[in-house]
Amino acid sequence: MIQVQNLTKRYGPTIAVKDLSFTVATGEILGFLGPNGAGKTTTMKILTCYMSPTEGQVSLEGLDVIEHSLEVRRRIGYLPETAPLYHDMNVLEYLSFVAGIRGIPRREFGSRIDRMASVCGLGSVMRKDIGELSKGFKQRVGIAQAMIHDPDVLILDEPTSGLDPNQIVDIRNLIKDLGDEKTVILSTHILSEVQATCDRVLIINNGSLVADGTPAELTAKFAGDDQMRLVVSGSSPEPLKSALMAVSGVISLELTDGSEIRVNITVESGQDVRAPLFRAIADAGWTLLEMHRESTSLESVFRQLTKDTGDAGA
Amino acid sequence: MRNTWLLCQKELRSYFNSPVAYIVLTLFLLITGFFFTTTLFLIGQATMRQTFQLTPIVFLFFVPAITMRLIAEEKRSGSIELLFTWPTRDWEIVVGKFAAAWIFITMAIGLTLAFTYSVSGIGSLDAGETFGGYLGLILMGGAFAAIGTWTSSLTQNQIVSFVVSLTVIAALYLVENLLGLLPMSWAPILQFLSVTHHFNNLARGVIDSRDLIYFASLIILMLKLAHSSLESRRWK
Secondary structure (H helix, E strand, C coil): CEEEEEEEEEECCEEEEEEEEEEECCCCEEEEECCCCCCHHHHHHHHCCCCCCCEEEEEECCEECCCCHHHHHHHEEEECCCCCCCCCCEHHHHHHHHHHHCCCCHHHHHHHHHHHHHHHCCHHHCCCEHHHCCHHHHHHHHHHHHHCCCCCEEEEECCCCCCCHHHHHHHHHHHHHHCCCCEEEEEECCHHHHHHHCCEEEEEECCEEEEEECHHHHHHHCCCCEEEEEEEECCCHHHHHHHHHCCCCEEEEEECCCCEEEEEEEECCCCCCHHHHHHHHHHCCCEEEEEEEECCCHHHHHHHHHCCCCCCCC | CHHHHHHHHHHHHHHHHCHHHHHHHHHHHHHHHHHHHHHHHHHCCCCCHHHHHHHHHHHHHHHHHHHCCCCHHHHHHCHHHHHHHCCCCHHHHHHHHHHHHHHHHHHHHHHCHHHHHHHHCCCCCCHHHHHHHHHHHHHHHHHHHHHHHHHHHCCCCHHHHHHHHHHHHHHHHHHHHHHHCCCHHHHHHHHHHCHHHHHHHHHCCCCCHHHHHHHHHHHHHHHHHHHHHHHHHHCC
16 A cells, blocks of 8 residues: 655745645556646655655555665556666666566576566567667566566556557556556556546646546546537528527537538536437427537546646746 | 676676777777887886876876766666666665776776786886786776766766866876975875875885775765765755
8 A cells, every 4th residue: 555645845946746645555556647747757756765755754555765765666666757768778688687676586587578578568679779669669668677576566657658559558458457466556648548547546736636536436526517519400590599598408509600500509417408409409390410419528527627727836 | 785786787788888988998008008108118128117107197087988977877868767766775876886987997907918918028027016006006996986986976967077077086186286385284185185196105016005095985985975966866
């Protein structure tokens, strides 16, 4: 279990993280969401013992990150944002070096490295210099480096950045598999990634926690009004507007002119107005060409929570 | 200890994985070889003393060039973040990197044994003097490497590291020359600080514990400074 209590980090006069508290249970996959500069990376750097907190306590299984730094670092695998590797080594040399630093017995090097090569898809580049690899491969070497010692906790700062869509799916599946037995904390600003992989989401903005829960809980809790989009032909704007406004649950609507009229309708959340809308249009003898409902997504929750104060910290 | 050795090996490998090592070694041998041949024919004696006297000037540029990237490059590329989050102690990092630079310098010094060997064919070398000279060069190389490790820990810019270590080394090298400007009572202090003074003692073939202690304490002090510089990241 990871415990973060009243964590504050200041860089000179700038406050990167303020009074942040949360816990992560073993075996949980936690997604860390927030706009750029929200304090995600800073929090991760403190969790991994790279930096010290200005105030507050951070501990892993009851071990404080400052007092038991070495023990905490042994149990964590970390991938920093830019995957900073040694470019003058080849992949095999690099992974052997990390295996040594991680205290893996020499006789196990071969099996561990082979396993990482197959898990991360590195088989074809083992003898290539890291400096010559594409960004996606560097990222995968970074992930292999973080997992080679089979850590209890994996901390991944934007693990899928720079990967192509197929690799992103691979890495997400990998993270999900790992999440069965390990604690994983990952930061991202790709919201679909959180929905696809995480058990729980923390949204932070300007260094403070603004939301905490499962993706489903968050969308339910912060759900606003739903949006409907229609395309109608055979009518003119004025009668269409009055006919649709008469449907119960419709709050407001905007429409365009022309032979095909596009309508944006704001509907009270939770109301299903699809059938009444269809009937209102059909009864008047108009033709409904398209109808689409947009329910509240994590994306709109994220934007709602982080929009207003997005640049106040700068 | 195992981590120190792993880090040291890694640094040595990165010296030899790039052309820099070979260029630096070639330059070192060319310059010391030039000193060696010119002084040999000028003096006409079977001695390495003159070469030993001039080698420290080469070290002034050679050692900072070797040590400048040790920590600065890790800071620049960001790989230091991984290094610091692996279970390695800060002193293991400092000592491992310093040891790699020192081993590299010692290898360079070892290559000059070719000169010594060729002189020994002309006449009988003074064994004590030659041994003392080599010991002095190795210890001085170690002290300069420790200075370079420290200056490399201060910045992420290799050039800054090079210039600062060159300045510190030059100060220790030239401090004896201040004798003419200061009262005579300062002489023991200046002599104590001067790398040249302690090196010359050894190069005469007199192995005195005072000189050994000087170099050892200079190395320890500089590594201690490098260690504190790494630890400063943990400041709140």
